[in-house]
Amino acid sequence: MAALGEALAPFFGQCWPYDSVLGHVLRLLTRSAGDAAAAVRVAALLPAASMRNVAAQLAASQRTPVLRSLLAGELPTELGACLLHEMILRRKSVAGVADAWAPRLAGHPLGALPLHPLPGETRMPLAGFGHGTESAGFPFGPSRVDPITVAGTVPEVVREPAPAELTAAVTTWLTQSNGRAEAAVYTVSAALDAETVGVRTVEALGLDCLAGGGLALRRASLDEVVAILFFAAAYGGAYDHGLGGAHGRAAAWRSLTALADGSHVGCAWWTFDAANDWFHRVAWDLGVLCLRQGGHVMAVLAATDSD
Incomplete structure (x- = not known):
């Protein structure tokens, strides 16, 4: 499976059937603890923007010790940066690896974000990943809370x-x-x-x-x-x-x-x-x-x- 992913990765974005198969391969690899490192090897061959979803799938599917071992190894900066923050969003500890990554994130678009949960991040709608599916709770749409009816002050x-x-x-x-x-x-x-x-x-x-x-x-x-x-x-x-x-x-x-x-x-x-x-x-x-x-x-x- 990993060999198939590595063979398809150089053609990413050129042929949609290849992309579809590659996406399925990555979903399978990211869900298995024994294949997490293989998923990283395949993701490292993709454009930086395409590493984001792999990081999310790994953070959602893998146990914290596996993720920490990945971050302690050789990862492309974009993949590692996204994996760190996906773990933080899911309340998975990055202790012991965050300090090592902080210098690498200097100047990165995610570099200004603290490597710990922030106030207000207790109800984040996080995607769950299944076989060919991705879903997260939708925070828009009709609210169960009745609207305010008080007129209020009319300001200048x-x-x-x-x-x-x-x-x-x-x-x-x-x-x-x-x-x-x-x-x-x-x-x-x-x-x-x-x-x-x-x-x-x-x-x-x-x-x-x-x-x-x-x-x-x-x-x-x-x-x-x-x-x-x-x-x-x-x-x-x-x-x-x-x-x-x-x-x-x-x-x-x-x-x-x-x-x-x-x-x-x-x-x-x-x-x-x-x-x-x-x-x-x-x-x-x-x-x-x-x-x-x-x-x-x-x-x-x-x-x-x-x-």
Whole structure:
């Protein structure tokens, strides 16, 4: 099986039947403890971006001692970096190998991420891998929590330029699928607190994504927001496959950090969508609102995608 994978790997991306067989070979190898090293040898022959899914499958299927032994060996930097963060997402210990990898990650896109779980990462929707299947819990769609009905304060606001990092979590929706997004930052004249934010408060922002009404606004925890942003980044929208778990983790925190202006401490969070023409209302609809510490700034990310 490993020999077949090594023979097919140089042709990756050139012939879809070869890719299909190679994918099946890697699924089999990553699921068997005795074949984990063989899976790594095959993955090392693939383009760096294609190593991400192999890292996820290994982290999901293998026991921690096997994974730690892989990281202690010779791995391509991209494969090792993704494997480290896939393990962290799954609460598998990287003690003893994280310190050795830290210098190799300097300058890597995942290098800025801490090599330990972060606050807010308790409800991450992680993919499970079967024979030919991949699935993760979908955090979008109708919520079981009733929307907020309180009107709230109607503030005077000034719309400020939104940092590009705000949309990091939905990059593949915009570049590889049919998605669209709205990112906005508002300065509020009089400080708000979580209890004074309601439907009219959000409607007063004049967001394009809320034109036509139909707003459904809900309070959210940091864990819920991180899970939504992670899912959007890791698994993508209607027609793309996302960034994978490791790079999805990085993109989610880039968006969240931009929403919170550096630190989520003291921030209040809401999620929303709307029954209007902006949201496609197929499956891929998200809206996140952050009231930053101090109550003088609100930041928003909304996105939608359709098949």
